[in-house]
Amino acid sequence: MNQELFHTDDDFRDHLSTVSENGKRLWVYPRIIKGKFFKLRSVFAWILLALMFGLPFVEVDNHPFFLFNVIERKFIFWGVTFFPQDFHLVAIGLIIFIVFIILFTVIFGRVWCGWACPQTIFMEMVFRKIENWIEGDYRAQKRLDASPWTSEKIRKKTLKHSLFFLISFLIANIFLAYIIGKNELLRIITDNPANHIAGLSSILIFTGTFYYVFARFRENVCTVVCPYGRLQAALMDKKSMIVAYDYQRGEPRGKVQKNTESPLNQDKGDCIDCALCVHVCPTAIDIRNGSQMECIGCTACIDACDMVMDKIQKPRGLISYNSTEGIENKKKFRFTGRIAAYSGVLLVLTGIMTFLLLTRGNTETTILRTPGLTYQQEKDGSISNLYNLQILNKTSQNLSITLRIKDFPAAKVKMVGTDQIQILANDLATASFFIAIPNDKIEAGNLKLQVEVVSEGKVIDAKKTSFLGPVK
Template sequence: MDSDHNLSTPVDDYFRSHLPNQTTGGNRQWLYPRATSGRFTRWRTVVAIGLLTALFAGPFVWVNGHPLFLFNVLERRFIFFGVTFWPQDFYLVAIGLITFIVFIALFTVVFGRVFCGWICPQTIFMEMVFRKIESWIEGDYTARKRLDAGPWTTEKIIKKGTKYSVFFLISFLISNTFLAYLIGRQEWLALITDGPGKHLGSLAAILLFTGVFYAVFAYLREIVCTTICPYGRLQSVLLDKNSLLVAYDYVRGEPRGKLKKDSVDRKGDCIDCKLCVQVCPTGIDIRNGTQMECINCTACIDACDDIMTKINRPLGLIRMDSQQGIETRQPFRITGRILAYTAVLASLVGLLVFLLVGRPALDVTVLRAPGQLFQREANNRISNLYSVEVINKTYGALPVRFVPQQADAVLRFVQPLNRVQPGELTKTLFFISLPEKAIRGNKTTLTIDVRVGDAVVDQIETTFLGPVNPE
């Protein structure tokens, strides 16, 4: 090779026009990733166990009598870490989503697509659950390949039937877990104890999602990461030469070639064993450079380090590094782009914390009753009818009073409202009456204090309709 440019040029550029799981004829090529072992694999296993435990325990963990997480779309009630959010808190959810997107952008700018390989539920379930079960039942990657290529024997039918039955049961478990997140622990337990005959709609939904999960993990697999998921394309925009990612050190590794004793030709450290390709769950060759299909799972790092140890060469031929770091041998540095993302993220987090701390305990909405003008009452008084909705965002019952600031205004409820139960939406109606002589226009602005005990927790402004007083 004559130059650094040539050193960085992939040996085979077929990957640029074809997906790694695609044959020359355009059909799908089934992947059989080889199992790995090593420091990154061990850490990924620890992270996966922790995340899987949190996922399955999440809907069943309650704090002070309330769920830690709940995503009840039907009732529009959401609980994050024990804090309840209602539709009136949509602005908080929107800011939270923007904050999360900025965090993902910052995380990708710094660490590439490591989220996909270490945290994404698709990868964790596929590599740490379904793939391991497949290996336990059918054998290692060569045994699985032979089994799929062979005829349908009794052994193959038993192994395939067992594997797909276990896959379906795990998918059913995942579906039930997500349902528990949506409707809550108590309602989910009611579905289980009452029997499926009383909840046919819920059973149909569970079976539908079970089928989706089963199809993803039994058939689609890496297609979710390489084709369906938009994050792979998003990272192409966010990455730059300073982003940390799983990278092949072509400066040290090329020209690659088989290791030969007493050879006078000095080659690079890569012996072209292709283990990095064999262990890749998306089937790419990391030596071709940064690719959208790479999920930064670090399996190729463990495989390559194992070979480097055996041939007595330094570790890290494939490692977490930046393109700039490989080219210049300079350590990772914080760039202005990273600082800008960090500043935006810190501002959004600060704003979100400020709004959460200042969020009122009660959310009150007062509206004039539709289709109503005003009513005349005894003693020359005019009244208007209003509807009120009160949401108690705390976990304790709150005594509530509505007090008009106008001294001559009288407020009376159609149905008494003295106490709002925790986490509930309460609706009722009330009348406000004013002396006719106090009305100076067809619309009068009224202010209502919402009190919990002696403290004013909110002030509501509304309009009062009445006849124009000629005096």
Template structure:
């Protein structure tokens, strides 16, 4: 989406953080300040608090028996909002992924990359944690540039050593929290209490993730957004003239004769000069080094830093604020409010439907997964014992809860008996969040099998006397 005032597109020929030779242009953004920066700071601190507390919620709240959020790929255990999921629940993940994809599409179509500026962990950690530490130790933009140019004297050495040490420590903490989401809080806490020598593999994994986080936030930085993250490229496909983005009001800023430096004696309106005084403050605060006046660009993460910088300048010169604001190309061009298009409405309806379906499936899912089938590899279709016909079945039961349970199989139609093999009775002991396998024999009198081709087996939780599942299986008989 290119504003009409842009006639030359050379800025699109290269990434802002690379020069013509392909070398890195290190970005030194000026420390932002203003209304939107304050709002983003509050939101960021709340999100950081949630990120660091969530792995410990089940340890703090006794009623929450499972970790609130965990994606344990190693053990195939997943916990989302305290609900445990296993490989048997993959269809729910599929629906969840489709819902997430539609949400991303809808959100991008309507609001562009606001997610990147306000919610993305990369932006939050970079701008609200690591960048603030850098400002505190090395100073603002000009002082950082001066420090980079000077020789390695005592001042530069201690400042860099302190900054890098703190960066490494924070990266180590983030890596620990990340592993809690991946392998579980208890496992990481056990590693911490028992020491790294008892858990070498976990220790090396922790070091690897610490190195990755340190590399990203200490050196790679904004390039994670402009070169690696696919979302920036996805937005170029999804946004249109009605998408709300951080945008420069070129009609007001350029006027009919373009922008010009501020002079008190000049009547800008009479001269046809726009409100932009070409102070370049929107550029020096940008964490990706772009000029927002060139229109929507791949590198823009909608962080609002340029909005605050521009508003500050507009207030100083006595102009109306909002020259750079949240707006759509359509609203700027036609000087109207942004509109909610049919495409956005259609995506919204689809998202609501998918979210409703996913929510229903989440709350309707069984706490136990039961499978019953004929014993494999058995050369005998059935056995006889007096007037009894006996079939052998295998069962696989997954306990998705955090509680132990006692399961009982009951043959209800036709009536008969079930004996769990390798056990004294019909009870099956279930361990929390584990899958067990076993066999049982179903015995029925021949007189009760007349016309019957299938068996109806009910599975009960003996502890709560709750009917867990009802299974229908085929029965072999003479």
């Protein structure tokens, strides 16, 4: 990089742009410019918001489309229920998601943060718009915060923070609906609050957290708390597409007259040093300093710079989606070996996940001999063993279950307390049963048997177990 052309603030990486020299927080008042990318992000944000608020109320076979019930260890993804017994599937799914984020970051940088992260969407597309609607633009907000407490200021601040709290309360309820389900949430809302102290407390805790994040903490979530900003430095390289300033075209900075080709302007770049890219940045960085951890890739600086370029009749794209290599060597994006490697890993993991999902059984059966017991001799002379049974029904239908022994006609199954096991949809049933075998049919002290789980005449699962008898 030609440092003679690239004018930077040498200490910009040594401190946060939102913190003063004495450690005091500098409040950010970003200017909003409704350019091409802002409009695209707004449409995309409203689609994601509609999905987020709507999915808890979407059901498949009377079950939520998405559910993350940590309390009961029950998870539903795309209408498919996963239990602790399916932990390997959840783990592989999380690995696939992480690899996808890594691949996306390698190619497009921190585009997730600027376009799809809930923090950015709520802050920039909901809370920031409400703030501008009530208090005015960035200049009006500065004046209001600097002014003494008048009736107008109290009215505006009260209205703003009341709306912030109500929206945070709504978000908290939706967030809780993903955990306990909409039916349970509606029951808590409509019932006497005294009967649901735990649920109400959870909602209030979530509400307070969301309110604090969007009313006060704001960009610090991205620059201080979120680890992804620091992780991206290890994932991106010179070929990654990021929001970047073309320093070769923009430097040296200086005021340029429109429609002027005089020698006085030939030694200047296209950047007129208006600092509008800084004024619109929600994390208050100067993108002209190069790639920075605080940049969330929101494209606000692209819209601002394009507007300025239009005014001075210069080509757009001084700030754009580009790679460091593209700026330095004018190289276009290429499919690299690193991208191919991550893509290959992602395809393999996706293939494994698909195979496991397609071969996933409708039930999960566990059969264990009752600990502390060997065998019992019945009155008719047969030998019996006692077993404990657990059957997890992964389907959305109730099941009637019977047991039988495969390829051993002499072995009989005797259930304890019932002839059939009734299992509710997406539920776990436990039972006990005996396997009895005539003594003269036992050829060894330890037999290997296969127990078949039968529902409506079809074998839906099978498990191997051992049968102890007298040593002969």
